[in-house]
Amino acid sequence: MTQTNTQADTQRITARAKEMFAAEMAVLGENTPKSRALFERAKATMPMGVASSFQAADPYPIYLSHGHGAEVTDVDGRTYFDFHNGFGAMAVGHAHPLVAAAIEHAAKTGTHFAVTTETTVALAEEICRRFHLERVRFTNSGTEATMDAIRVARGVTGKDVICKIEGSYHGHHDAVMFSVTPGLDLVATNAEDARTDHLPASKGIPTGMAQWTLAVPFNDLGAVERLFEKRSKDLACFIIEPVMMNIGIVLPQPGYLEGLRQLCTRYGVVLIFDEVKCGATIAAGGAIERFGVQPDLACFAKSMAGGTPGGAFGGKAELMDHIGDGIAQQGTFNGNPLVSAAGLAALTEVLTPDAYEHFKRIGTRLAEGCRQAIAASSIPAHVIDLGCKGCVSYRPEPLVDYRSFLETNADLFDASWAWMVNRGIFLTPGNEEQWTLSVQHDDSHIDRFVEVFSEFCVTIGG
Numbered sequence: 001m002t003q004t005n006t007q008a009d010t011q012r013i014t015a016r017a018k019e020m021f022a023a024e025m026a027v028l029g030e031n032t033p034k035s036r037a038l039f040e041r042a043k044a045t046m047p048m049g050v051a052s053s054f055q056a057a058d059p060y061p062i063y064l065s066h067g068h069g070a071e072v073t074d075v076d077g078r079t080y081f082d083f084h085n086g087f088g089a090m091a092v093g094h095a096h097p098l099v100a101a102a103i104e105h106a107a108k109t110g111t112h113f114a115v116t117t118e119t120t121v122a123l124a125e126e127i128c129r130r131f132h133l134e135r136v137r138f139t140n141s142g143t144e145a146t147m148d149a150i151r152v153a154r155g156v157t158g159k160d161v162i163c164k165i166e167g168s169y170h171g172h173h174d175a176v177m178f179s180v181t182p183g184l185d186l187v188a189t190n191a192e193d194a195r196t197d198h199l200p201a202s203k204g205i206p207t208g209m210a211q212w213t214l215a216v217p218f219n220d221l222g223a224v225e226r227l228f229e230k231r232s233k234d235l236a237c238f239i240i241e242p243v244m245m246n247i248g249i250v251l252p253q254p255g256y257l258e259g260l261r262q263l264c265t266r267y268g269v270v271l272i273f274d275e276v277k278c279g280a281t282i283a284a285g286g287a288i289e290r291f292g293v294q295p296d297l298a299c300f301a302k303s304m305a306g307g308t309p310g311g312a313f314g315g316k317a318e319l320m321d322h323i324g325d326g327i328a329q330q331g332t333f334n335g336n337p338l339v340s341a342a343g344l345a346a347l348t349e350v351l352t353p354d355a356y357e358h359f360k361r362i363g364t365r366l367a368e369g370c371r372q373a374i375a376a377s378s379i380p381a382h383v384i385d386l387g388c389k390g391c392v393s394y395r396p397e398p399l400v401d402y403r404s405f406l407e408t409n410a411d412l413f414d415a416s417w418a419w420m421v422n423r424g425i426f427l428t429p430g431n432e433e434q435w436t437l438s439v440q441h442d443d444s445h446i447d448r449f450v451e452v453f454s455e456f457c458v459t460i461g462g
């Protein structure tokens with residue numbers, strides 16, 4: 001059957017998705033009694049029973065006990081092929097021998113001194129080489145990386161207002177917690193009327209901070225230009241994920257990043273790429289390499305730290321060298337030997353040019369398999385892959401911005417998630433995320449994913 005996607009089809013498939021989700025969740029409940037018990041225990045000490053709210057799930061999350069290679073095992077002893085990969089932080093895969101050896105060495109020779117080590121210097125050199133940066137500083141997370149990059153931009157320009165993309169996520173510090181998942185009624189700006197009355201995405205953030213954070217839709221250069229014309233004298237920086245990856249995967253349209261670069265230069269606004277997800281996953285040199293556009297500052301975390309809690313940001317010396325001249329950037333654990341050793345091993349020994357060839361081959365194989373399964377059914381969906389990242393989004397046409405993401409069919413995602421997890425494919429529980437492959441995935445993992453997904457498409461779409 002070819003894709004028809006009439007309204008009647010969509011209603012039928014959505015109803016079927018809801019039924020399947022309920023049935024699959026009942027099975028999941030039967031299969032995960034120890035996760036349920038651990039949830040009951042964890043709730044007593046941790047809000048929502050988890051260490052980070054992103055880990056929470058309804059009715060309870062699947063708790064893992066260990067991972068090896070491309071596989072993870074839950075507390076009930078069930079093993080999965082892992083396509084979640086720690087929200088995209090594990091491009092090296094679990095317990096990679098070279099990363100494990102680097103961590104073991106650090107564990108035996110000192111994990112922390114709060115003094116910069118040669119390993120940290122070597123990691124700084126490798127990050128600068130890969131991403132064409134002149135200077136870099138370390139952090140402990142992506143949140144800190146974007147917070148510090150914005151601090152530098154504000155400190156150097158002496159301007160306070162920042163601009164981000166509508167519906168983008170850059171961590172959970174106050175400045176970027178606006179226009180993260182706005183409802184359609186709250187989508188911020190058309191730049192003609194750049195909204196500053198949007199609400200923070202969390203309680204506890206002063207609502208008055210909205211005046212410092214503007215948002216424009218992705219892939220809309222006209223909106224940026226109109227905003228810059230009016231507000232560039234107040235605007236310190238424009239922070240953007242060059243490929244939007246918190247709503248599936250949204251590619252920049254041809255010329256968009258180049259145009260943004262030109263506008264930021266023309267209007268004296270610091271361009272910041274948030275490469276927390278893209279860097280080290282979509283190409284060796286991240287989005288900077290893939291799209292050939294150089295920002296003024298860039299932020300990194302997740303896969304660049306080899307599965308340990310590290311981050312970094314850097315860019316032009318003329319900006320970064322103001323650190324030490326009145327701009328605060330610090331942290332007890334920044335660039336500690338443990339994280340630096342894992343990051344250095346990941347970037348220099350594991351995520352080599354061969355690794356990106358591997359990602360391209362298996363990523364294409366996975367995307368193509370899913371594409372064929374969708375084409376053979378009547379499911380309104382499309383597939384995108386980029387290096388070791390990719391996803392199925394439940395909307396027939398590719399997304400261009402956050403507003404188009406609001407048109408995806410979340411019921412279909414939920415049904416597919418439960419179906420896949422019950423058949424041994426571990427995925428992030430949310431249609432805003434995507435798969436992450438590791439160097440330890442091979443054709444057998446890919447083919448099993450495609451097999452299970454194809455069965456899902458046949459069962460739901462017919």
Ligand SMILES: Cc1ncc(COP(=O)(O)O)c(C=O)c1O
Pocket residue numbers: 087140141142143144146169170171172241246274275276277301302
């Ligand atoms: C694009 C982007 N920036 C920043 C962050 C924040 O990183 P972290 O969770 O390490 O603080 C994330 C986390 O998912 C992210 O996806």
